[in-house]
Amino acid sequence: MSKFRKEFSGIDLSSRIDPSLSRAINEVSLSRRGLMKMLAAGAAVGSGLIGFPEQVLAAETPVMGGKLRAAMANASATDTLDPAKASNSGDYVRQCMFYNGLTELDKQLAPQPALAQSIESADGQTWRIVLRPGVTFHDGKSLSAQDVVYSLSRHKDPAVGSTAITLASQFKAITAVSPTEVQLVLASPNYDLPSLLATNAFMIIQDGTNTFSKAIGTGPFVCQEFSPGVRAVGVKNKNYWKPGLPRLDEVELLGVTDPAARVNALMSGDLHMVSTLSAGDVKRLKQAGRFGILESKSGMYSNLIIRTDRQPGNNADFVLAMKYLQPRAMVVKTVMQGLGDVANDTPVPPWHPMFNKDLPQRPLDIEKARFHLKKAGLAGAKAEIITTPNIEGAVEGGQLLQQVGRSAGINFQVRRVPYDGYWSTHWMKDPIGYGSVNPRPTLDMLFSQFYVSDAPWNESGWRNPQFDQLVVAARGERDQARRKQMYGDMQALIYAHCGTLIPAFISSQDGFSNKVKGVEPWPSGMMMGYRFHEFAWLAA
Template identity: 70%
Template sequence: MSKFNKESGAINPALTQAITEARLSRRGLMKLLSAGAVMSTGLVGFPETSFAAETPVKGGKLRAAFANASATDTLDPAKGNNSGDYSRQYMFYSGLTELDKSLTVQPALAESWHSDDGITWQLVLRKGVNFHNGQPLTSKDVIYSLSRHKDPAVASNAFKLAEQFKTFTAVNDSEVKLELSQANFDLPFMLSSAPFLIVPDGTKDFSKGIGTGPFVLKEFQPGLRTVGTRNPNYFKPGLPHLDEVELLGVTDQAARVNGLFSGDLHIVSTLTASDCKRIKASSDFAVLESKSGMYTNLIVRTDLKPGSNEDFVLAMKYLQPREMLVKTVLQGYGDVSNDTPVPPWHPLYNADLKPRALDVEKAKFHLQKAGMTGQTVEIITTPNIEGSVEGGQLIQQFAAQAGLKVKVRRVPYDGYWSTHWTKDPIGYGSINPRPTLDMLFSQFYLSSAPNNESGWKNPQFDQLVVAARGERDQAKRKQMYGDMQTLIYDHCGTIIPTFISANDGYSKKVKGVEAWPTGMMMGYRFHEFAWLTA
């Protein structure tokens, strides 16, 4: 983990290990700050200005900390898989479209798009846009950026989504014709997501982060930090406001919050409920709560024992203390879920599927049917997945009353996603919001999805996913998505007890930030809109 690209230089392995093993204390963070190992300078300097807070101030350097940090941190949009990856990628790259805070699709690199049938799409590119290296944006860059996800050798996280892309045609330098294998009227929403950010034609080396985004890469040290400077040629007039942004990966919760209070950090992600209470008690800091579709889920593999027995899965659903998790663990920063990945506020939510109440007797009945009474199972948890440790411990208590012995094993966060996620018979996952239900279902629930967490396979569900993409009638579409949620509710092994608000803490010297339902830190794009004032 000590070897990085040549521009970054060598990193002390002990520093990286301290972060990834969640051992970075307040004292440890300060040591890194003063040594310049994580921060490029000492304490934060704010620009002096007499402007009112509501008037964007130009200049200044903002430091932010995410809870993710590992040697696999990436600038390749095809490989991003966590909030830290998404945020750094939105710093340096732009998409053809983007979502605003009302989840409305807005033009970005594509100034317009059109399709009569949902299959053939015309994308007209914005003229006069250049990459950070001065190269002009053309249709070739768009075709390369989208088509690379179809190459199995790339191992893109959007591989299943990109299977829809049938042919690309460069009509001219500023127009692309994209033909899909089947109709999908959600395409403009899909193109706003991080995997489909646009890179220069032929890019193989992503360590330089060359894109058309609001910041130009200055430094990238996987597992530690990313630094970007303002792109003076950004295609959006007046943006960004900041001269420089530094993103840090700090996995230790206390270190992030203490760094915020000390002034070493301006904004931090992934607050616990107790952190929120502490920050709200201060007059100098605030909490940014974003209601979204983010959730922590208990994954019961349905292709392995004991999850291959539907009665066992149903018993685990009846052992979820949903209200208790929201009230005690989340302290109100969340909503009860019904085990489907669709939040209650979503327009396609199936309100007929009521959350199962905690019911030890029903759990006992289904455990007996599954032949699991008196048996022992293990639930794998990790501290950095919010609510997983507490959720596992609560299940352990109630399962004992139902006749099931549960062992809760905590494992280090470093390596969790590659070693444990989707591999353990029973363990936890954490899913960030997706722009559309089609993306969510295609990436995590389709039988053939690479991230099908519970190994669930349902041909009827698969058919409905494809059919709904091409359905323009909103009433019929709602019915289709309602039917898909019913199948998940009744049969799937991913158990979602709650939706979790994305809670970020920030200094009140940071302005321009607001809640976006697309994810934490303004949908991972806070750096484009934020500014600093004294």
């Protein structure tokens, strides 16, 4: 656990930010390499920026068969095939290989029927779910209403340890009306239910399943091998309910946490597709000329987490000072090489229809940060920021804070820790550290999982009864104008009071060999919303 203590002897409170650093931040003129040199030397230099065009894919006739090898950026002994416990992109991709949900999201983030042939409600509270006929699990058993009842109900059991327990608390009653029909009654209306049921957590498993060494689902691939932290292998489900899919005979999914190793393996031909490219990786692959890039605009972000239930984050002025120390434009233009959007400490991206455009964009303001630090009684203090390399922008973001923090009257010590074990040892435990959040299909889901008081991933320990009430009220509001106002009010509360600082939204960057066809950007997440394997094919 990092420690926080006052240290008045090491800071000149009358100091100002280094002129070259100030110019670089305000003009956003550094290259990423220049930024790293500046961070190492404590001074800034100017350079150019690099941007890349979107990948254009020609329509071609799909080729059936072949084995595709892909790598995700995360891997650990906690990797799981249990939809209830999935918590990272590697888990999500694996589970999309082997399972299906009742609904799924299309390229416009609209829910579409999947295992449910239809899902209807007159009041948003009582829902009738009719199952698609002729669907079988990998072992030949037919899909039934009891499988759905079991799959949804288990999330309400605390012993399961579901990441979706807060979302599932809305499920008041789940009943098998017939072998092909389920009635789902909610505690209160929620017109986002079809989108909620499209998330990985609510994928359907067989009634009574309680072990997950293998995955027996209805998905496009049958699980042949699963080694947590290493790889998963799936072979084509010849009885898949979607005609013509999947096109591949086999998919091998590996976990490769080292960014350079992933890109090198792609360039050497050992891998066909990799997730989570940096701006430098994108440049390298573009120059090689034999690879494509999936740039998906999404609500993905890396955030600086300040725990508000302990020092120093339990002081509101310290949190506000930290918000004024964020060099947001520089993070987007330099660290991310323009592959993202400036954020404003709320998790709603500027292109989202519910975005609150009335919130003033918070600037980098050293004087305001200095004022709030002094008001908090923390001028001249020392604090530790925990970073890890595999969270996009975390290391550079921490080092930038270290630079600008000195001029505001605070000494930050940046400690880089290994990615292995980061989520269990550091995330949501350190007073100041970084997190990474994948996109969610609805704001209700995002707020319910990360911001309400009892959220399982309430990263900053923030509690606000007004916010909690608004989340519940917005679920049952059918009028879109009133709903937008509610979500705008929720964003205002996060902006003013929450301890999670979001400097930028990150465009997801995935790389693939020019032999891989049929893939395209999806806003629901990296690697085609985690479902690339269902649609991809290999050129002959």
